[in-house]
Amino acid sequence: MLATANAAPTVTSDIKPDAEGKLTSDDGTIDLVWTGGHGPCELQQARDESFADARSRYEGEDTETVLTGLADGVYHFRVREVPSGGWSEPLVVNVESMNRGTLFLLLGTGAFVAVSTIGSILYGYHKNR
Numbered sequence: 403m404l405a406t407a408n409a410a411p412t413v414t415s416d417i418k419p420d421a422e423g424k425l426t427s428d429d430g431t432i433d434l435v436w437t438g439g440h441g442p443c444e445l446q447q448a449r450d451e452s453f454a455d456a457r458s459r460y461e462g463e464d465t466e467t468v469l470t471g472l473a474d475g476v477y478h479f480r481v482r483e484v485p486s487g488g489w490s491e492p493l494v495v496n497v498e499s500m501n502r503g504t505l506f507l508l509l510g511t512g513a514f515v516a517v518s519t520i521g522s523i524l525y526g527y528h529k530n531r
Contacts (some may be wrong), residue, residue, distance in 0.1 A: 411438040
């Protein structure tokens, strides 16, 4: 019973793993949930798997947070009870936004459709005036 009380919390995400078991966000948003803590917790985020560049993203009583606006790359998350709990096993999430080529193709297609629609409306209006 004592071992359970001192066990580190567990951090998870709502992202479904791909076929290789990797967690990937395609929009830079990650919903993190942690369980097993019995008081205030600290959530850390790092790019480096050793957490050498770790920064605290949350500290408090809540057991869930949503992080948005993350740039492409690999992120490592861990949580612990504060002030002196042990760290959870890291959760690794990859952020892969839409590549720029596809983005510009879709934006260009949308612009073409919008301009064509406006042009057709104006042409029809002037023709039937």
